[in-house]
Amino acid sequence: xxxxxxxxxxxxxxxxxxxxxxxxxxxxxxxxxxxxxxxxxxxxxxxxxxxxxxxxxxxxxxxxxxxxxxxxxxxxxxxxxxxxxxxxxxxxxxxxxxxxxxxxxxxxxxxxxxxxxxxxxxxxxxxxxxxxxxxxxxxxxxxxxxxxxxxxxxxxxxxxx
Amino acid sequence: xxxxxxxxxxxxxxxxxxxxxxxxxxxxxxxxxxxxxxxxxxxxxxxxxxxxxxxxxxxxxxxxxxxxxxxxxxxxxxxxxxxxxxxxxxxxxxxxxxxxxxxxxxxxxxxxxxxxxxxxxxxxxxxxxxxxxxxxxxxxxxxxxxxxxxxxxxxxxxxxxxxxxxxxxxxxxxxxxxxxxxxxxxxxxxxxxxxxxxxxxxxxxxxxxxxxxxxxxxxxxxxxxxxxxxxxxxxxxxxxxxxxxxxxxxxxxxxxxxxxxxxxxxxxxxxxxxxxxxxxxxxxxxxxxxxxxxxxxxxxxxxxxxxxxxxxxxxxxxxxxxxxxxxxxxxxxxxxxxxxxxxxxxxxxxxxxxxxx
Numbered sequence: 001x002x003x004x005x006x007x008x009x010x011x012x013x014x015x016x017x018x019x020x021x022x023x024x025x026x027x028x029x030x031x032x033x034x035x036x037x038x039x040x041x042x043x044x045x046x047x048x049x050x051x052x053x054x055x056x057x058x059x060x061x062x063x064x065x066x067x068x069x070x071x072x073x074x075x076x077x078x079x080x081x082x083x084x085x086x087x088x089x090x091x092x093x094x095x096x097x098x099x100x101x102x103x104x105x106x107x108x109x110x111x112x113x114x115x116x117x118x119x120x121x122x123x124x125x126x127x128x129x130x131x132x133x134x135x136x137x138x139x140x141x142x143x144x145x146x147x148x149x150x151x152x153x154x155x156x157x158x159x160x161x
Numbered sequence: 162x163x164x165x166x167x168x169x170x171x172x173x174x175x176x177x178x179x180x181x182x183x184x185x186x187x188x189x190x191x192x193x194x195x196x197x198x199x200x201x202x203x204x205x206x207x208x209x210x211x212x213x214x215x216x217x218x219x220x221x222x223x224x225x226x227x228x229x230x231x232x233x234x235x236x237x238x239x240x241x242x243x244x245x246x247x248x249x250x251x252x253x254x255x256x257x258x259x260x261x262x263x264x265x266x267x268x269x270x271x272x273x274x275x276x277x278x279x280x281x282x283x284x285x286x287x288x289x290x291x292x293x294x295x296x297x298x299x300x301x302x303x304x305x306x307x308x309x310x311x312x313x314x315x316x317x318x319x320x321x322x323x324x325x326x327x328x329x330x331x332x333x334x335x336x337x338x339x340x341x342x343x344x345x346x347x348x349x350x351x352x353x354x355x356x357x358x359x360x361x362x363x364x365x366x367x368x369x370x371x372x373x374x375x376x377x378x379x380x381x382x383x384x385x386x387x388x389x390x391x392x393x394x395x396x397x398x399x400x401x402x403x404x405x406x407x408x409x410x411x412x413x414x415x416x417x418x419x420x421x422x423x424x425x426x427x428x429x430x431x432x433x434x435x436x437x438x439x440x441x442x443x444x445x446x447x448x449x450x451x452x453x454x455x456x457x458x459x460x461x462x463x464x465x466x467x468x469x470x471x472x473x474x475x476x477x478x479x480x481x482x483x484x485x486x487x488x489x490x491x492x493x494x495x496x497x498x499x500x501x502x503x504x505x506x507x508x509x510x511x512x513x514x515x516x517x518x
Contacts, residue, residue: 011270018255018273018289 027139028074038128082147085140092136163315170220197359198369240309390511417476429516441504447482450499
């Protein structure tokens, strides 16, 4: 594997002054995509009236907030906004928490002889939310690292000047 | 950089309209050639044929001796700068300049180096994060040039790049292009209808009319020794004055005036004794004197010079003279002019008469 020279590393940092942080914003879009997979799968489930509670209403409202917050944050991190990492971290953590709110409880619930959420569906919900969370957390961490690098680089340029 | 050779090139459109007739030109390495002429003379068509944006109907196009007549535009290694800038509005200046290299999947670090180097040359370093809409026309045109520079092409093609700019910006950007050419030592083909651009930028000028090349030469050659009436009238501002005169012994006899011939001029016109020719006089070749009496119709002071418009006596033959200094002729005044330098043209062929030359 080709090792990067000091000059390459310097240019890589310098590029950040002009090139958008697309990797982090793309990770956000990926997180949104997996969240969509999750709620499409969840809302298709219909066993008796198990899902028709205030809980599902809250879930829908949360999804809207999630989509809005993550989309706005994706634009923020694209332009190296360090504070948006915090929103992404919280959103990522919330995706993990969500696994245990509806899917886990539905998986353990039984109506008559039927399980509300099958093991296969639960696994898929788990994967979607986990991947979404991972994307958000990774995006947040990567953004912080890049922002710090960029800040240090700009500072060093200022000192040189 | 590169040499370019256009050999017997014609452009005939599908509807049988011929836009360019037998165009021949050899462009030397690092030369800046300006194609100049009025609208519809075929200069842009010629440039587009060189770029590969138009098919060449007949003839050959050689780049560094290699025939590229049938080579697609993308493989010609030429970069074109358009009048309308053609920048992507949603991209930053950096992204616009890097775009062509990104499409070619070049190493991002190499792209970065090239873009910064081009931005430095063009004075755009502080603008790289802005969008085109945030820049002035001149800056946008520089971005368009920067996009060409990063590609490091063999030939630069400019299609009226300054036409969208106001007069002041045009002058400044023109000087930048000249500096850029000196710095890059690149082979450039530049199309314009503005003779001032042609005279100030060109190593050589190709003057075109109705699809035909009228004259190829240095700016001084075109100004000082025009080959025909068209070149004489097109190059120079205000344009040259033309008069029908008869060669009669030691003088030229025109409608309402006579002009004495020097022995050299008489020698040049020896074959035209007793015949009618066209006399050309540049406005700046008139001085105050007694050879021609002119009834002044307008007096325009330009500071260093004064443009005096009038008629020869009461004949209606028009005269435009550019006199040094500040003059205050009133409408109807009679002014006396002498001719310092004359140009002679055959009345039938419109070609220049240069004696034995």
